[in-house]
Amino acid sequence: MKLWGGRFEKETDALVNALNESISFDQRLYREDIEGSVAHAEMLGKQGIISMEDAAAIVKGLRGILQDIENGKIAFTTENEDIHMNIEALLTARIGDAGKRLHTARSRNDQVALDFRMYVRKEISVILEQLLDLETVLCRQARKYQTAVMPGYTHLQRAQPISFAQHLLAYANMFTRDVTRLEDCRNRLNECPLGSGALAGTTYPIDRWQTAKALAFDAPMNNSLDGVSDRDYALEFLSGLSILMMHLSRFAEEIILWCSWEFKFIELDDAYATGSSIMPQKKNPDVAELLRGKTGRVYGDLMSLLTVMKGLPLAYNKDMQEDKEPVFDAVDTVELCLPVFAAMLDTMTVLPENMRRAAGKGFINATDCADYLTKKGMPFRDAYTVTGRLVAVCGAKGLTLEELPLEELQAVSPLFESDVYDALKLENCMALRASCGGPAVSETTRQIEAVEAFVQNRKA
Numbered sequence: 240m241k242l243w244g245g246r247f248e249k250e251t252d253a254l255v256n257a258l259n260e261s262i263s264f265d266q267r268l269y270r271e272d273i274e275g276s277v278a279h280a281e282m283l284g285k286q287g288i289i290s291m292e293d294a295a296a297i298v299k300g301l302r303g304i305l306q307d308i309e310n311g312k313i314a315f316t317t318e319n320e321d322i323h324m325n326i327e328a329l330l331t332a333r334i335g336d337a338g339k340r341l342h343t344a345r346s347r348n349d350q351v352a353l354d355f356r357m358y359v360r361k362e363i364s365v366i367l368e369q370l371l372d373l374e375t376v377l378c379r380q381a382r383k384y385q386t387a388v389m390p391g392y393t394h395l396q397r398a399q400p401i402s403f404a405q406h407l408l409a410y411a412n413m414f415t416r417d418v419t420r421l422e423d424c425r426n427r428l429n430e431c432p433l434g435s436g437a438l439a440g441t442t443y444p445i446d447r448w449q450t451a452k453a454l455a456f457d458a459p460m461n462n463s464l465d466g467v468s469d470r471d472y473a474l475e476f477l478s479g480l481s482i483l484m485m486h487l488s489r490f491a492e493e494i495i496l497w498c499s500w501e502f503k504f505i506e507l508d509d510a511y512a513t514g515s516s517i518m519p520q521k522k523n524p525d526v527a528e529l530l531r532g533k534t535g536r537v538y539g540d541l542m543s544l545l546t547v548m549k550g551l552p553l554a555y556n557k558d559m560q561e562d563k564e565p566v567f568d569a570v571d572t573v574e575l576c577l578p579v580f581a582a583m584l585d586t587m588t589v590l591p592e593n594m595r596r597a598a599g600k601g602f603i604n605a606t607d608c609a610d611y612l613t614k615k616g617m618p619f620r621d622a623y624t625v626t627g628r629l630v631a632v633c634g635a636k637g638l639t640l641e642e643l644p645l646e647e648l649q650a651v652s653p654l655f656e657s658d659v660y661d662a663l664k665l666e667n668c669m670a671l672r673a674s675c676g677g678p679a680v681s682e683t684t685r686q687i688e689a690v691e692a693f694v695q696n697r698k699a
């Protein structure tokens with residue numbers, strides 16, 4: 240007989256049971272469920288809603304169940320539908336009537352809202368740690384390659400000289416935003432729905448501040464309908480994870496390009512690459528490709544929950560049971576991807592000479608050539624045209640700008656003098672880009688220190 244069996248005359252159809260059950264996946268919430276029930280029982284006892292003896296028996300019983308679950312001694316059953324009813328049934332089987340008093344002044348609706356919120360809060364902390372570790376790896380690699388000149392790209396066409404450090408630090412800044420985005424989500428979600436009841440609060444003299452405090456929330460949620468039907472925090476979490484995966488995916492795409500023979504800017508460690516079953520020469524960046532591919536799953540998780548929620552009238556509807564699997568899937572995906580990605584970056588071999596060689600072709604110092612003339616007094620727009628003409632001359636002769644003899648440069652503009660060759664040296668072009676946020680060593684050093692301070696601040 241179901242816990243809610245009172246008004247029913249027939250057993251539930253077996254297929255309905257299969258559709259209705261959530262224990263197969265929401266057992267992941269057992270810890271949060273028990274913590275929430277302990278806080279609720281203690282509050283009921285303190286408020287005199289149940290006796291102190293019953294409260295104590297409940298708490299003791301729940302702690303025993305927690306231990307038995309963690310030792311693998313408990314088999315959950317779909318007969319009891321979900322984690323909440325499984326634990327309540329176990330409790331009652333162990334301690335009798337006191338167990339039946341636990342659900343006083345509570346509903347599964349505020350119970351599940353509480354459990355899920357605490358679960359998301361916990362997983363945010365795990366993911367934040369992983370993000371900080373990834374940023375630490377990026378800083379370590381960036382420190383090593385502050386003077387390694389590589390071509391910076393727009394439209395995947397060589398554009399201007401940057402350093403490998405500058406490129407890595409761009410991602411470090413994205414991950415910093417991912418951290419603060421998830422922190423925002425965690426701050427906003429930290430209000431306690433427990434005590435919202437089924438939807439309309441309760442007639443019992445509960446103390447919502449006590450349970451909120453006991454469960455490390457800042458305050459109780461303000462509105463009981465909102466308390467049971469809000470899933471914004473899960474959506475914010477999934478949005479944050481989607482954006483984070485988008486960052487990983489862009490980075491993965493570049494790793495894949497850099498591993499190709501066309502680039503060969505890096506080589507992955509054997510532990511983070513795979514071979515081909517037929518082509519003996521192959522070393523494939525499967526890890527990066529999988530991360531890029533898994534981004535789609537996480538977007539899908541966000542879209543499924545947005546879609547579940549979009550038409551729901553207040554307050555609780557069973558549709559909302561569908562909130563969990565997408566969030567679990569996104570958590571599993573992200574928590575696997577982040578450490579693998581960090582380790583892959585940490586162990587890769589960087590090939591600065593190949594970057595430098597690539598930087599040498601493609602006229603990525605053309606802007607610097609125009610700037611040279613501009614600094615000698617020519618209006619920038621004219622300098623741009625003159626340099627364009629020089630690029631065309633070089634193209635026809637198969638030379639780079641710095642390979643053109645001075646006479647040929649002067650034939651196009653008398654402003655060229657022998658110091659132009661210094662101005663065209665890629666190392667100088669990069670080093671002189673010392674504007675705030677630029678690739679000059681002074682600026683990459685500042686950036687690395689800023690990221691390191693950000694990480695330190697949170698690890699402390």
Ligand code: ARG
Nearest residue numbers: 261321347348351557559560
């Ligand atoms: N397993 C349910 C869920 O995940 C718990 C809430 C059920 N409440 C209800 N009134 N049927 O949403």
